[in-house]
Amino acid sequence: MVKKLKRVLxxxxxxxxxxxxxxxxxxGEIMWLGLKYGFSPIEYEAYxxxxxxxxxxxxxxxxxxxxxxxxxxxxxxxxxxxxxxxNKLLFHRFYGASGIALPKFMGFFHxxxxxxxxxxxxxxxxxxxxxxxxxxxxxxxxxxxxxxxxFGVMAIYRILPHGNSYIFEDAEGQEWKLEKxxxxxxxxAKETRYSGYILEEVVEQHPLLNRVNxxxxxxxxxxxxxxxxxxxxxxxxxxxxxxxxxxVDSWSQGGIAYGVEMDTGKLxxxxxxxxxGTTRTDPSxxxxxxxxxxxxxxxxxxxxxxxxxxxxxxxxxKSIGWDVAITPDGPLIIxxxxxxxxxxxxxxxxxxxxxxxxxxLRHYGLLIR
Amino acid sequence: xxxxxxxxxxxxxxxxxxxxxxxxRQLREILWLGLRYRFSPIEYQAYxxxxxxxxxxxxxxxxxxxxxxxxxxxRLINPKxxxxxxNKLLFHGFYQSYxxxxxxxxxxxxxxxxxxxxxxxxxxxxxxxxxxxxAGxxxxxxxxxxxxxxSGIMAIxxxxxxxxxxxxxxxxxxxxQTGELVECLxxxxxxxxxxxxxxxxxxxxxxxxxxxxxxxxxCCRLLTIRRPxxxxxxxxxxxxxxxxxxxVDSWSQGGIAYDIDRETxxxxRGSYNPQWGDTHKVSHHPDSNIKLEGFQIPYWKELKExxxxxxxxxxxxRSIGWDVAVSPHGPxxxxxxxxxxxxLYQSMNGGFLNExxxxxxxxYGFKVR
Numbered sequence: 001m002v003k004k005l006k007r008v009l010x011x012x013x014x015x016x017x018x019x020x021x022x023x024x025x026x027x028g029e030i031m032w033l034g035l036k037y038g039f040s041p042i043e044y045e046a047y048x049x050x051x052x053x054x055x056x057x058x059x060x061x062x063x064x065x066x067x068x069x070x071x072x073x074x075x076x077x078x079x080x081x082x083x084x085x086x087n088k089l090l091f092h093r094f095y096g097a098s099g100i101a102l103p104k105f106m107g108f109f110h111x112x113x114x115x116x117x118x119x120x121x122x123x124x125x126x127x128x129x130x131x132x133x134x135x136x137x138x139x140x141x142x143x144x145x146x147x148x149x150x151f152g153v154m155a156i157y158r159i160l161p162h163g164n165s166y167i168f169e170d171a172e173g174q175e176w177k178l179e180k181x182x183x184x185x186x187x188x189a190k191e192t193r194y195s196g197y198i199l200e201e202v203v204e205q206h207p208l209l210n211r212v213n214x215x216x217x218x219x220x221x222x223x224x225x226x227x228x229x230x231x232x233x234x235x236x237x238x239x240x241x242x243x244x245x246x247x248v249d250s251w252s253q254g255g256i257a258y259g260v261e262m263d264t265g266k267l268x269x270x271x272x273x274x275x276x277g278t279t280r281t282d283p284s285x286x287x288x289x290x291x292x293x294x295x296x297x298x299x300x301x302x303x304x305x306x307x308x309x310x311x312x313x314x315x316x317x318k319s320i321g322w323d324v325a326i327t328p329d330g331p332l333i334i335x336x337x338x339x340x341x342x343x344x345x346x347x348x349x350x351x352x353x354x355x356x357x358x359x360x361l362r363h364y365g366l367l368i369r
Numbered sequence: 370x371x372x373x374x375x376x377x378x379x380x381x382x383x384x385x386x387x388x389x390x391x392x393x394r395q396l397r398e399i400l401w402l403g404l405r406y407r408f409s410p411i412e413y414q415a416y417x418x419x420x421x422x423x424x425x426x427x428x429x430x431x432x433x434x435x436x437x438x439x440x441x442x443x444r445l446i447n448p449k450x451x452x453x454x455x456n457k458l459l460f461h462g463f464y465q466s467y468x469x470x471x472x473x474x475x476x477x478x479x480x481x482x483x484x485x486x487x488x489x490x491x492x493x494x495x496x497x498x499x500x501x502x503x504a505g506x507x508x509x510x511x512x513x514x515x516x517x518x519x520s521g522i523m524a525i526x527x528x529x530x531x532x533x534x535x536x537x538x539x540x541x542x543x544x545x546q547t548g549e550l551v552e553c554l555x556x557x558x559x560x561x562x563x564x565x566x567x568x569x570x571x572x573x574x575x576x577x578x579x580x581x582x583x584x585x586x587x588c589c590r591l592l593t594i595r596r597p598x599x600x601x602x603x604x605x606x607x608x609x610x611x612x613x614x615x616x617v618d619s620w621s622q623g624g625i626a627y628d629i630d631r632e633t634x635x636x637x638r639g640s641y642n643p644q645w646g647d648t649h650k651v652s653h654h655p656d657s658n659i660k661l662e663g664f665q666i667p668y669w670k671e672l673k674e675x676x677x678x679x680x681x682x683x684x685x686x687r688s689i690g691w692d693v694a695v696s697p698h699g700p701x702x703x704x705x706x707x708x709x710x711x712x713l714y715q716s717m718n719g720g721f722l723n724e725x726x727x728x729x730x731x732x733y734g735f736k737v738r
Contacts, residue, residue: 078564080452080515080562080563080564081563081564083449083452083453083456083459084459087449087450089463089684090452090453090459090462090463093459093462093463093466094458094459094462094463096462096466097461097462097465097466098462098484098488099488108682108684110684112595112597112598112599112684112687113595113599113681113682113683113684115467115681115682119467119468119678119681119682121599121681123599145684193449194447194449194450194684194685195447195684195685196684196685226481226482230480230481230482230490230492312482312484312490313477313482313484314482315458315477315479315481315482315514315563315564315565316481316482316564318481
């Protein structure tokens with residue numbers, strides 16, 4: 001308890017400037033919003049509640065992470081169906097069978113029951129060698145079957161013959177012997193909720209997004225909400241870009257995120273995650289200096305149509321955060337998250353509790369504020 | 370405790386015939402096997418332990434339902450992955466995508482997320498009406514998405530247009546209007562573990578099997594166990610036939626089961642479920658009088674290959690009881706059960722603990738008697 005309090009207090013960062021509220025007021029609000037609604041000091045900062053123009057009525061349109069987790073989710077999720085999103089093998093088979101555009105599935109590695117797309121074994125070193133040789137594989141992603149938010153993902157960008165085996169080069173240019181990779185995968189195959197690893201194509205992103213940062217796959221996160229009349233709405237989206245030489249675009253791992261105008265696909269305000277100590281807004285990518293504010297995302301209409309279609313056929317889960325890559329040929333859904341974080345979405349788009357969303361959520365029994 | 374004891378004693382059925390052990394010995398064995406290995410009196414009867422030829426070493430090759438359920442199965446399956454077998458929507462999408470024939474999928478009815486195989490919504494009465502008209506369907510199976518062992522299944526035999534509405538006739542001759550049927554589908558089926566209903570084709574069975582009994586789809590039930598090295602064994606295989614006028618082949622509902630020679634696919638010994646009181650061998654189908662001892666199951670080689678492939682590609686579930694139908698064009702995978710009951714298998718095929726299965730269990734670290 002004391003440790004938790006210390007950690008919370010350690011995250012308090014009081015702002016000083018002509019646009020900021022007084023430090024006393026900031027401290028009072030942090031305490032009050034924390035005790036009454038569960039907002040953390042990090043959320044207070046991320047949502048810029050310290051600014052003078054953030055009135056209480058506006059602040060109360062935001063939902064705290066705690067409210068989303070403990071009040072909203074239990075009302076809109078049928079736990080039994082989460083496996084569709086949480087297990088990447090089933091995710092691929094379910095949405096792929098329904099015509100949703102996904103990255104090409106290449107195989108499933110498992111030391112006991114792994115298999116290639118044509119159901120040949122993919123369990124050990126010899127199977128892997130045969131697979132690479134037979135299919136002429138040169139690049140692929142390895143993802144833990146039960147992994148979340150990119151953790152444990154490995155990108156293999158180059159495969160070179162080495163004696164009677166192979167050497168792999170990952171996204172950071174590090175070289176791996178095939179034997180070492182297989183040993184590592186076999187050892188950790190049962191570490192996540194679902195065992196094994198899926199193997200996927202390396203997605204080529206749209207040239208426009210590649211120009212902004214080419215070392216990472218820059219994706220959009222779109223939130224969908226199933227309405228009481230069973231139609232689907234996509235009320236919020238953000239676009240995320242990785243930093244130079246980083247191969248992840250995640251906001252929590254140093255990337256920069258931008259709000260997206262839902263009607264047009266134009267990027268609005270961008271910011272870093274406040275945990276990196278800056279809340280400054282950037283109209284341009286900090287490394288390539290490509291101007292992002294006002295940039296129109298390619299295939300935006302198609303992107304919205306894909307996530308709405310995917311959300312509409314997902315039984316029992318009324319709100320999903322979809323990660324979508326945009327390729328030269330259109331959008332591909334990378335994953336769907338039932339436990340999406342509200343922080344990036346609200347930081348860049350404003351509070352979730354617009355009057356329209358509030359009515360929809362009230363229908364599901366969410367009675368807050 | 371007393372209630373449970375009373376129930377057990379009620380199931381005690383002591384046999385009296387020249388081939389039977391003395392009643393005192395039967396009683397003593399029932400008590401001893403019950404206390405030591407948790408065999409129930411029903412299992413004692415099903416496995417014909419009352420026969421003089423069943424000596425102690427033979428009885429010890431059988432596993433009780435309790436031992437299978439609480440000692441063995443628990444370690445052979447990851448409960449989180451059971452959804453891919455128990456959720457018919459996921460089951461269909463997964464196995465179909467790997468080229469394993471399953472009954473043709475027509476659609477999924479769910480008030481929030483239903484969809485047809487051709488990508489249209491299937492969420493209400495209007496969707497249902499438009500879909501049937503568009504697809505021109507006349508027959509279908511309706512199955513609860515999370516139903517078990519055939520419960521809640523409805524077979525629609527005929528659909529006719531009637532002045533802007535549809536009239537549907539099920540196999541029992543009951544007539545349904547679209548509104549009545551859709552009203553039923555809004556409710557989750559009793560005991561179903563997932564929401565919604567799937568619509569599938571009514572399978573046409575192979576003429577040789579149809580000739581034996583045409584009112585039921587006569588199915589093969591096979592048990593597969595995957596070893597740690599990925600090889601799949603087939604410890605049990607049983608074929609079931611329904612009785613004339615019955616549309617289920619289930620042994621527990623009056624059908625006849627036959628042991629299968631796993632090498633050749635030829636039926637050997639047949640019997641009714643001993644709970645019906647008849648423990649004699651059945652050489653012919655009692656209604657069509659077709660000789661079943663020596664009957665060759667069509668497409669046996671393909672059937673075995675299919676379940677071995679299905680068992681291999683099912684991650685984290687090492688032991689599965691499969692239901693397979695045989696159509697004029699080959700085998701069709703109907704269902705997989707991770708919670709298979711040993712009674713039918715051991716009654717027909719003998720005790721589980723032969724040398725091959727003991728070796729499999731040893732490889733998973735079980736101590737076998």
